[in-house]
Each structure stands twice: as structure tokens, then as C-alpha cells.
Amino acid sequence: MRVTFLGTGTSTGVPQVGCSCAVCTSDDPRNVRLRTSVLLEENGKRLLLDCGPDFRQQMLRVPFGQIDGVLVSHEHYDHVGGIDDLRPFCTLGSIPLYMEDYVAERIRTRLPYCFLENKYPGVPNIELHSVPLHETFTVAGFQVTPLRVMHAALPIYGYRVNNMAYITDMKTIPDTELEYLQNLDLLVVNGLRHKEHYSHQTIEDACAFARKVQARRTYLIHMSHQAGLHAELEKQLPEHIFAAYDGLSVGCV
Numbered sequence: 001m002r003v004t005f006l007g008t009g010t011s012t013g014v015p016q017v018g019c020s021c022a023v024c025t026s027d028d029p030r031n032v033r034l035r036t037s038v039l040l041e042e043n044g045k046r047l048l049l050d051c052g053p054d055f056r057q058q059m060l061r062v063p064f065g066q067i068d069g070v071l072v073s074h075e076h077y078d079h080v081g082g083i084d085d086l087r088p089f090c091t092l093g094s095i096p097l098y099m100e101d102y103v104a105e106r107i108r109t110r111l112p113y114c115f116l117e118n119k120y121p122g123v124p125n126i127e128l129h130s131v132p133l134h135e136t137f138t139v140a141g142f143q144v145t146p147l148r149v150m151h152a153a154l155p156i157y158g159y160r161v162n163n164m165a166y167i168t169d170m171k172t173i174p175d176t177e178l179e180y181l182q183n184l185d186l187l188v189v190n191g192l193r194h195k196e197h198y199s200h201q202t203i204e205d206a207c208a209f210a211r212k213v214q215a216r217r218t219y220l221i222h223m224s225h226q227a228g229l230h231a232e233l234e235k236q237l238p239e240h241i242f243a244a245y246d247g248l249s250v251g252c253v
């Protein structure tokens, strides 16, 4: 399976509007962090993890082709703001989106025109599927298991897909979830910055979590400009833990 990081930034994106810090003004493209999203590819099939407001821009960088499904972690704009931009991909067929119950309800409310009986021509052709926690299902050959993650007080989904796991916007995780994270080749997890935040874990928390999970490799996502320069951050991270950057593509066995 190929894992491509389409975006590795927090909700504001990096550079952050109005900021002139060293990260936001850096010439190194690895310091440009669009909103978090990951593309998985295997046997010619493609699964998208989250679909944020930078989705359109992110997809200009990868070859055009069918998207066989989208896994949505939660309803925050930085993870769903690009759903309407699925339109060009809907010309190849309707796209199933998977999420938990309450998130499906909120998306229906937010994008009512996508779910009318008589739709305006050209609106995104998407189907919302509520998927139960811990129940493994298959999408286009990918084996998917939703996990419980806490985004401060908001319960959201992380996903295990084959031997990788995608966990974003986590502050804490119940110990019961660890059994679903065994024998991972690749863990993708949020690490916002070094300083404490009420709804996201820090880079240090992410490293502690990575040590607990013991995936073969861990990549950090959902980073703010306060995570620092990519080159500096990479030097600070322990063995087997890496800072992802937009456009990075790695294999997963």
C-alpha cells in the first residue's frame, strides 16, 4: 500500500495568515503544511482519509483518477471542508463517504443540496455511510476498522486501514483501543506543537503514544507553525518517528 501525505498541517494551515515567523516565511517546501489529509493506494484503488478545505489544491499534485472511498475522522471544517470539491471525481462514479453516525447527520445538515431527491445537476454525487465503532469493513479491497479517539471532550474516529493507522486531532485515547493498533507497519498520528493544547496532543505526547503502539514507523501530522522548522523537528525526534510533510509518499506493508 502507498501512503501519500496530501496535507500535514493543523486547522489554520501553515503558513498561517498574518504570521511572519521563521516557519511561515521559510523557503523550504516541507514547511508548507496544508490541512491534514492522506491518500492510500493499493492495486489501483484509492482511499482518501479526510477531505479538508485544501483538497482541490492537493489533488492537483497527484494523477487524476477514481476515489473509491473517503474515511472521515470528524466534522470539523479542516477535515470536511473539501467535500464539495469531490465533484470532478464524481464524474467517474458516486463516492462513498464513511463516518460515525452523528458526523453523517451534521454533514447532511451542512450540505443539504447534496442529498435532495431532485438534485441540481453537477452537485457532488456522494453517499454517506455510518460505520459502527470497531466493526471491520472492506472498501475497494482496503480493510478498515474505526477506532475511538478523544478530541478533548469530542469523541471522534481514528481508522486502522490494513497495517497502517490514521489518528488525527487526538488529545487522549482509551486504553481499550490499543488492541486494534497491534502489529502496525505505519502509525500516522497528530502532534500539534511542543506547548500543551486543550484538544490536541503535543509532539512529545505523540512520541509517547508511538512508543506505546510500537509501529515499525510513526509519522506526525496536523502540525502547526509552532512545531518548528521541518529540518529542526526531524533532528529532535526519536528513532522510527518522523515528521511527515506535504507530498511525502511512503510504502506500507
Ligand SMILES: [Zn+2]
Residues within 6 Å of the ligand: 010, 011, 076, 078, 079, 169, 222
Ligand atoms: Zn483538525
Ligand SMILES: [Zn+2]
Residues within 6 Å of the ligand: 015, 016, 019, 020, 021, 022, 023, 024, 225
Ligand atoms: Zn508562523
Ligand SMILES: [Zn+2]
Residues within 6 Å of the ligand: 074, 076, 151, 169
Ligand atoms: Zn478537530
